[in-house]
Amino acid sequence: MHFHIISPGPSALLGADAGTLHYEETHLLLEGALEKPSQAAGLRGPTATQRNAHQVVDMPESGTENATYHLMRDEQTHHSASATGWLASLELEIAFKGGASVLARNRHHGPLRVQKPLYPEGIQTAHAIVVHPPAGIRAGDRLQIDTRVGPAAHAFLTSPGAAKWYRGDDGEATQSVQLSAGDGAALEWMPQETIYFNGARAAQRHIVQLGLGARYIGCDVMCFGRQASGERFERGQLRLHSEIWCGSQLLWYEQARLRAGSEALNGEFGLDGQTVCATLTAVGPALPALLLAQIRALDPALGASQLKSVFMARLLCSDSERARRVMTRAWQLLRPHLIGRPALDPRIWAT
Numbered sequence: 001m002h003f004h005i006i007s008p009g010p011s012a013l014l015g016a017d018a019g020t021l022h023y024e025e026t027h028l029l030l031e032g033a034l035e036k037p038s039q040a041a042g043l044r045g046p047t048a049t050q051r052n053a054h055q056v057v058d059m060p061e062s063g064t065e066n067a068t069y070h071l072m073r074d075e076q077t078h079h080s081a082s083a084t085g086w087l088a089s090l091e092l093e094i095a096f097k098g099g100a101s102v103l104a105r106n107r108h109h110g111p112l113r114v115q116k117p118l119y120p121e122g123i124q125t126a127h128a129i130v131v132h133p134p135a136g137i138r139a140g141d142r143l144q145i146d147t148r149v150g151p152a153a154h155a156f157l158t159s160p161g162a163a164k165w166y167r168g169d170d171g172e173a174t175q176s177v178q179l180s181a182g183d184g185a186a187l188e189w190m191p192q193e194t195i196y197f198n199g200a201r202a203a204q205r206h207i208v209q210l211g212l213g214a215r216y217i218g219c220d221v222m223c224f225g226r227q228a229s230g231e232r233f234e235r236g237q238l239r240l241h242s243e244i245w246c247g248s249q250l251l252w253y254e255q256a257r258l259r260a261g262s263e264a265l266n267g268e269f270g271l272d273g274q275t276v277c278a279t280l281t282a283v284g285p286a287l288p289a290l291l292l293a294q295i296r297a298l299d300p301a302l303g304a305s306q307l308k309s310v311f312m313a314r315l316l317c318s319d320s321e322r323a324r325r326v327m328t329r330a331w332q333l334l335r336p337h338l339i340g341r342p343a344l345d346p347r348i349w350a351t
Contacts, residue, residue, distance in 0.1 A: 085140025085173065088112035092146070094126050096153035101126040104150075112143055121344055125154040129348055130191070137163065139170035139201065144178075151182035151211065154339070159191040160348050162223075168201030168236060176205045181214040186339045190331070192349070193221035193320055199235040206242040208283075215284040215338050216244070219327050222277045223320045224265070233275065235260050244283060244310065251283060252310050274316040278323035280330050282311040284338040295333055299326045
């Protein structure tokens with residue numbers, strides 16, 4: 001059994017032959033640590049009341065031309081806001097039918113939705129923009145995203161802009177993302193950056209379940225405070241939990257609690273006082289040495305490692321534009337090898 005840490009700095013990989021590895025409030029482990037799905041994930045679907053309130057949109061099953069049709073009118077369900085915040089959920093299912101990746105199910109409750117699939121690369125890859133109309137997350141908000149990509153289908157998910165987590169004086173806000181890809185499917189989770197305002201209290205869970213031969217790419221750019229406005233992250237905390245599974249085998253596990261003023265944010269073996277932490281994760285065929293070297297050469301502060309079937313790159317800096325540029329370039333280099341398609345920047349990233 002092996003446990004590994006990805007260092008955000010140039011020394012990208014530390015290892016331990018056995019045992020449990022901790023630093024401050026951060027815990028990471030990799031392939032082979034568990035042999036059956038985690039019961040700690042604690043992810044549950046919508047309640048019966050929520051299911052009854054969902055608007056379900058099913059795409060027709062005939063011909064590939066349906067891949068470019070827009071969804072039927074999506075009606076907003078009522079009673080989405082609780083006394084303490086928004087309760088919102090989104091359930092998507094992308095299926096491969098007639099040679100196309102189609103949005104077979106689009107179900108939402110509250111202010112979280114996808115309006116229609118887009119096909120800038122052709123009908124084999126469905127792009128979906130996840131929209132959160134309130135434009136920010138505050139104390140008491142609870143967001144849940146559940147996306148299933150069927151066998152052989154390909155889905156690319158992104159967001160229209162930066163996610164903003166506001167000050168949480170009244171309590172914590174939560175977001176759960178559960179992604180699954182069937183045998184031979186490809187799934188890309190590429191939202192734009194996340195900004196944690198001073199005083200934000202956030203809890204985020206990210207669970208990925210992959211079938212045989214499925215490929216996955218995910219990116220996360222975390223920004224602590226609004227540097228352009230001179231705001232620093234001096235109060236608040238972020239709780240993170242992520243897992244990646246292939247069948248019943250755990251490939252990656254990471255858990256962290258990042259509190260303002262803590263060693264995890266300011267210490268030499270944590271974020272070292274940097275205000276931006278960007279991570280690109282991929283699961284699939286191992287990268288050849290030349291490609292790995294090309295990615296590592298993108299930025300002196302970029303750490304990148306291939307750990308069995310998991311590739312990870314992490315960058316610490318204090319410039320969100322720099323982080324986004326480096327992660328985008330790494331994705332552009334990685335995607336053709338992993339998915340077999342050239343990288344095409346979504347138009348929404350330029351708006």
